[in-house]
């Protein structure tokens with residue numbers, strides 16, 4: 411889908427539909443049976459172009475999420491009616507900040523038109539083809555044009571993340587993800603794939619312990635993005651040091667020998683969503699050219715109960731040298747991340763951010779509205795939370811405290827991978843990972859996206875399946891820091 415900005419009045423009306431928003435009590439025409447309530451829509455067909463009136467609810471309760479939902483649902487309705495082009499006039503926006511609204515509208519419409527299908531025939535519900543923001547002046551068109559450029563680049567990254575997460579286990583193997591990642595190599599982005607032998611030589615015993623149960627060979631992806639020195643942000647106190655992103659990439663998680671119940675096990679194809687987000691972020695970096703160096707690490711493996719699989723009670727030696735008693739083979743994400751987080755240390759990072767569908771407990775704690783954030787650094791946690799509030803990928807902070815450590819004390823190894831009892835599952839995940847940081851003084855944030863990375867039904871106008879969470883969040887975080895060049 412193409413997004414563009416144009417100045418009003420210059421072009422003849424395009425065949426398509428213009429979308430207008432109304433608050434409660436406002437009407438598109440005096441006679442219309444429409445009241446501007448949230449979720450209300452009125453389609454007004456025309457010979458040349460159609461109009462769609464969309465309700466936003468009470469004006470004093472307006473917030474960005476309401477506009478996101480209304481925009482995406484309107485786009486889905488119009489695509490369903492066979493409309494191909496939509497327009498939004500900044501002139502008609504009923505609040506002062508029309509440019510921000512145009513951005514939220516364009517992004518929500520663009521993201522709503524994602525389709526994933528493995529059917530043999532092309533699906534009948536065709537997405538919208540283009541969206542035009544009709545501006546009041548050439549200056550506004552310039553500003554909105556660059557905003558749309560940013561939105562498209564980020565949305566392409568989100569779509570790639572969604573594609574990878576949505577791939578079923580047989581099609582989205584570690585080798586296949588590595589193949590797709592390699593395609594992003596070039597320009598400022600370098601992609602390296604460490605195979606099983608290379609990981610063995612390094613001593614990634616925790617990562618490889620998970621891979622043992624599958625015939626699919628594991629792969630460990632290393633992305634490096636280096637901005638041209640001219641464009642680097644000179645104000646950054648840690649100039650030249652990268653932000654390291656780590657993504658959990660379990661391409662299918664059966665639980666291993668500690669096998670999961672079969673009900674909904676098919677959803678475990680999404681257990682690679684953290685890695686998918688990392689790959690999406692590096693794909694977008696090629697276009698967006700951030701002013702800060704980035705490293706991306708994605709350990710990719712299946713977790714299956716084959717004859718060589720790790721058993722409950724096995725003790726494995728991680729890259730850090732610490733030994734781990736694997737009490738439950740379904741707590742495998744923290745094993746692969748333990749090695750990836752320690753490996754991150756060799757890049758002398760400014761900060762480390764990991765994203766992982768780590769614990770089922772996260773959905774009990776926060777449901778699918780907030781993802782969990784756990785961090786050793788207040789400033790990093792706060793910046794990420796603010797970015798989440800702005801872009802709608804919200805994060806709620808949970809504590810890390812040494813008081814939880816006794817729950818993962820092993821009687822034979824340095825640490826065990828699950829707690830005694832069922833206490834504080836998401837926090838324990840974070841406490842475990844913290845032990846594998848190469849330098850605990852480096853700011854680190856762990857995002858548990860277990861409940862927010864996919865949504866089998868889709869809602870609020872969003873298509874079903876993977877959400878691509880993490881990509882928009884990270885770029886909003888960079889944008890707020892001033893680490894994205896002006897487009």
Ligand SMILES: [Zn+2]
Nearest residue numbers: 663740741742
């Ligand atoms: Zn698992």
